[in-house]
Amino acid sequence: MSQLTLAQASEIVDGALAHAREEGLRPLAVTVLDPGGNPLVVKREETAGILRPQIAHAKAWGCLGMGQGGAAGARHATRDPAFFAALATISEGRIASSAGGALIRDADGALLGAIGVSGERPDNDQAIAVFGVEKAGLVADVG
Template sequence: MTDLTLAAAQTLVATALKTARERSLKPLAVVVYDARGALKCLAAEDGTSLRRAEIARGKANGALALGLGSRAIAKRAEEQPHFVAAVSHLVGPDALVPVPGGVLIRDSEGRLLGAVGISGDTSDNDEICALAGIEAAGLKGDTGA
């Protein structure tokens, strides 16, 4: 597989949201981009707080922009805050959110297919849902851990 299909993106979103409901998490927003940064799928559950989709978008965009899962970007923000601030400025104020919940999507051979960003609950729970969705789509998640 060389491209992230719409079917895979929809499976990812549906499973991420199902996982959130099974865990009784807060309502989530889920954004999926392909490797070139084109939007494949977006869903925001009823009751999500204001701007959750934009935060999810920032997690996914940041992962794609730096080629790192947002967990690694969060670590880098602690170690090199000026670098992450500079990158945030370059890619836009809502296009890089340096906390877990932005996960790179890879195929079985490690090729980059895209990224998912989730926001709504704790960052760790957002990441758990992202990984569940990626796995259900038969792909591999890269959190940057």
């Protein structure tokens, strides 16, 4: 079974942040978690809001907890807000159902971890997450 390395997680985060600067996006925070929800890399740009790392973590953690990418979680949250309010309670506030999170998979589909990005509109956060994962030669599963 594959395992996401610290070097790969760093490449994902650094690639995502570099791409965000190229695109002229707002300041971001990016986190990469292992399959157990443990942080491998967390970076917050100097002028990103103080809650951005926690939001990025919650996006990634929510993907792992639900077993699906953030886009799928956001669609489900729109259809059934009461269920996702319950999930927030059950998870003790650790889950965010929003685009900007993705599962990280290898080429064979094995789960390696998750990424969360926060600071921009959800669709931009998601695009940055996907870019970082793909730049590292891995697959971003946004749902």
